[in-house]
Amino acid sequence: xxxxxxxxxxxxEQRIQRRAQxxxxxxxxxxxxxxxxxxxxxAGSQAMKAAWLEDILALIPPGAYLxxxxxxxxxxxxxxxxxYRRIDSVAFLxxxxxxxxxxxxxxxxxxxxxxxxxxxxxxVMVLFGEPVWQGWIMIAALTYSAIPPVILGWLKLKPxxxxxxxxxxxxxxxxxxxxxxxxxxxxxxxGIGFGLWWLDAVAAILIGLDVLHDGIRGIKQxxxxxxxxxxxxxxxxxxxxxxxxxxxxxxDLDWVTAAEVRLREEGQVLCGEAYVVPRSEVNLLKNIENxxxxxxxxxxxxxxxxxxxxxxxRRRLESENP
Amino acid sequence: xxxxxxxxxxxxWAVVTxxxxxxxxxxxxxxxxxxxxxxxxxxxxxxMDSPPWVVRTDAGPQGVEVALVERMARELGAKPRWTWGxxxxxxxxxxxxxxxxVIGGLTRDNPWRGPVAFTRPYLKVPLVVTVRSDRPLKSISxxxxxxxxxxxxxxxxxxxxxVPVPVADPASFPGPVALPAWQARxxxxxxxxxxxxxxxxxxxxxxxxxxxxxxxxxxLHRNKGRAQKVLEAPL
Numbered sequence: 001x002x003x004x005x006x007x008x009x010x011x012x013e014q015r016i017q018r019r020a021q022x023x024x025x026x027x028x029x030x031x032x033x034x035x036x037x038x039x040x041x042x043a044g045s046q047a048m049k050a051a052w053l054e055d056i057l058a059l060i061p062p063g064a065y066l067x068x069x070x071x072x073x074x075x076x077x078x079x080x081x082x083x084y085r086r087i088d089s090v091a092f093l094x095x096x097x098x099x100x101x102x103x104x105x106x107x108x109x110x111x112x113x114x115x116x117x118x119x120x121x122x123x124v125m126v127l128f129g130e131p132v133w134q135g136w137i138m139i140a141a142l143t144y145s146a147i148p149p150v151i152l153g154w155l156k157l158k159p160x161x162x163x164x165x166x167x168x169x170x171x172x173x174x175x176x177x178x179x180x181x182x183x184x185x186x187x188x189x190x191g192i193g194f195g196l197w198w199l200d201a202v203a204a205i206l207i208g209l210d211v212l213h214d215g216i217r218g219i220k221q222x223x224x225x226x227x228x229x230x231x232x233x234x235x236x237x238x239x240x241x242x243x244x245x246x247x248x249x250x251x252d253l254d255w256v257t258a259a260e261v262r263l264r265e266e267g268q269v270l271c272g273e274a275y276v277v278p279r280s281e282v283n284l285l286k287n288i289e290n291x292x293x294x295x296x297x298x299x300x301x302x303x304x305x306x307x308x309x310x311x312x313x314r315r316r317l318e319s320e321n322p
Numbered sequence: 323x324x325x326x327x328x329x330x331x332x333x334x335w336a337v338v339t340x341x342x343x344x345x346x347x348x349x350x351x352x353x354x355x356x357x358x359x360x361x362x363x364x365x366x367x368x369x370m371d372s373p374p375w376v377v378r379t380d381a382g383p384q385g386v387e388v389a390l391v392e393r394m395a396r397e398l399g400a401k402p403r404w405t406w407g408x409x410x411x412x413x414x415x416x417x418x419x420x421x422x423x424v425i426g427g428l429t430r431d432n433p434w435r436g437p438v439a440f441t442r443p444y445l446k447v448p449l450v451v452t453v454r455s456d457r458p459l460k461s462i463s464x465x466x467x468x469x470x471x472x473x474x475x476x477x478x479x480x481x482x483x484x485v486p487v488p489v490a491d492p493a494s495f496p497g498p499v500a501l502p503a504w505q506a507r508x509x510x511x512x513x514x515x516x517x518x519x520x521x522x523x524x525x526x527x528x529x530x531x532x533x534x535x536x537x538x539x540x541x542l543h544r545n546k547g548r549a550q551k552v553l554e555a556p557l
Contacts, residue, residue, distance in 0.1 A: 044439075119353055119530020121439035124539045131543045133350060133536055195351035197530050 004076040004083050007269060010300045013163060020159040020168055021069060023152060024062040027175065030148035031058045041141040043134050044120040046113055047188025047203035048142070050106045051181050054211050055145065058178070060098050061171035064091035068167070072267060085303075088267035089225040092167045096218025103215050106208035114201035120192050135189050142189070146182035149175040161234060164268045164301060166221065169234040174214055181207050228264035242270060242299055249298060255279055255287045258313050261305075269303040275310050284309060350532035354419045357534040365400040367391055368412035370426025374553065375523070378406065386552045387425040387525070390444075393548075394541055412526075413438050419528050423538070430522035439529045443522035444542040445549045449475055451498045451518065452511035459498060459514040468492060468499035475500040478518040504553040523549075 009017060038052040068091040076083035122138070124131040153175025160169035184203045191199025221237075231240035243263045250259035256276045263272035276291070278284055288307050295305050352358070369388070371378045376385040383404050395402045405412075405421070415421040417437045430443055451462055462482055468489035469475035476486035479500055492499045493509040502521070506513050525542070527535050 118436075121527075121529050121535060122350065122532050123439070123442060123535045124543075126442070126543065131536075131540050133532075135350060135532075192530075192532065193350040195353040197353050 001078060001081045003078060003081045004304055006075040007073075007083065007085065007303050013300055016159050016162050017069075020156065020163065020165070021066065023156050023159070024065050024168070024171075027062045027149070027152045027156075027171075028059060028066070030152065031055055031062070034145045034148065035059075037141045038145060041125075041134065041138050043122050043138065045122065045138060045185070045189050045192065045200050046110050046120060047185040047200045047207065048138055050110065050204040050207040051142065051145065051185040053102055053106060054181055054207060055178075057099055057102050057211065058149065058174065060095045061167065061174065064095045065165075065167050065171060067091060068267075082266075085266040085269060085271075086226070088165075088167055089222045089265075092170070092218060093222035093226065095167075096215050096222055098215075099211055099218060100215030103208050103212035106211065107205060110201045110204035110208060114198060114205070117198075118201075119197040120200050122189070122192055133193075135193050138189050139186050142182045142186050146179040149178035153178070164234060166225070166234050170214075170218060170221070177210070181210065225265055231263055231265045231270055240265075240270075242301060243272075246274070246295065246298065246302065246305070249294060250274055250276055250291065253287075253291060253294070255283075256291075260313055263305070266303070268301065270301050271304045272306075274305050274307045275313060276307060277312055278309050349536060352531040352533045354528065354531055356419070356422055356528055356531040357537060360398055360400050360422050360534065362399045363401075365391070365395045365398065365402045366405065366420070366422045367402055368405050368407060368415060368421045368424040368426075370407070370409060370412065370424075372427030375427035376425055386549050387427070387523075389552055390542070390545060390549060391423065391425060393545065394538070397541065409434075416526055416528050419531075422528065422534070424526040428524050428526055430524055434526070437529060439527050439531070439535055440524040441527065441535065441539050441542060443524050444546070445523045445553075447521040447523065448503045448517045449478055449500055449519040449521065450503045450506070451514045451516040452492075452501050452506045452509070453498050453514055454496065454511060459516055462498060462516060466497055468495045468497060470501070473500075475518065482516070482518055504550075507554070 035052065035055050038048065038055060042048045042052055068087045071084050071087045074084045122134050125134045125137055126132075127137070153172045156168060156172035156175070159165075160172050184207050188200035188203030191197070191203070231243060232238060233240055243261050246263070247259055247261040250256055250261065253259075253276075255278055257279055258277045260275045261272065262275075263270045274291075274295075276288075278287065288309065291307055292305075295302050295307075369376050369378075369383050372385075374385055375387045376383055377388075383406075391402060394400075405415075407415075409424075409426070412421060412424040412426075413434045416424050424438075428440070430440065432440075434440075451459060451467060453459060462479065462484035465484050466487050467479045467484040468487045469479060470492065471488040471490065476488075479486040487497075489495045489499060492501060492505075492511065498514070499509075499511065500518055501509065501511070503513060525538060527538060
């Protein structure tokens, strides 16, 4: 089996990637601290339990990103001749499925409690010898839980866009929205304080729906990625302009009459085939080699585009049909 | 970037809502109004015979927890109404807001956690190995350890590697005996450093009645030393 050449990220992008990795480590540990704080103050609030579970889930995207970063850059081998670049989408899919599962659990658990009309009990916690209503402590813990993810999410957006890293981008979006989870849980606790026992379960259900939405969207995106859907930008999921650019650049070559390109995303990079119709067969091999050079220097995201000379751009299938 | 102004407006609304909500009640409310009905009214207490916490006598309930509840009632300007019954009956009544309080030697590790609420422990009673003379004892591994026939100490003795022996009169048993710490003096025995278990004693209250729960917990916190004193008072 012919093994792919290893992929090398250019220096500038490598620096951005290292920064992204540092931010993800920071995210991982700050979320861990939040999980501990929430666990210690959770008591009977359903909404806080949902927020706590969502934060446990919030460990998965940075964890997935860090693990896949390590695997992705391994040199292609005989066993994996295409390399390991797909691990990004796989990790993303795994994370999204985890989100979906926990979202369904939160929805089930909270709905059951709402239907059973369970009134949450929150008593006192003794702080420095003074009995204080635990609800206040829970609100303080939730406030803490909102701050690091929002800051880190905002910091991670730029590297995510520059690296076209979908996993990182989605993770950053989720982090930025964490303040909504914290506010929802706070409303739940305050509701309990006002005797509105049902507000807590409702807030938990809303948090569950939010996580469900993240999970479904993640599954859709990562599955599409793995099915070689047309390359899209991480933001508004618009078609990526790079394939079009490449096709135009190939057509502009003087020895090419027409060219078509078919690319797919493998994590951050684009791979695929380019079909070129040469004017003549003179110096064909040299021309193709030069064209490969053009591709390589065009954009760091282009990796392993195979150039195939064809007599014309009509699709073979049409002539094979009886 | 059309989304940015929307997000900022959202954030502002969320903060305003939270602040307005926080500006309300200083302490939590009772969805079923337990505290209000108890204060200046009747305190419906479910009691279970469990010496020394609750003791059934001809003159009504007595005991450590009864003394605490009578004090509670005085502070609330309420009249206690005692109902005898089993744990099952009382817990169900509590769950459906037919009772305000249930006492009777309840500990933190009980199976009623879900449907009913419990106060923080008001007293921690260690189950300690006691000896006749001041002989230092570091472990009971492989030793025969006595215990009152009606106590659950046997389980904890086994858990620490000892051999449980039911003993009718702890005062005269020559070997070590596992007893709740406060009973040591009564049987003329000395405490060792070997603690087999700690019982966390609690009161039970109706679920979700957080104003009542907070008041009860604050009361128990204020009267922390009282239960211990009553326990250790000479008979």
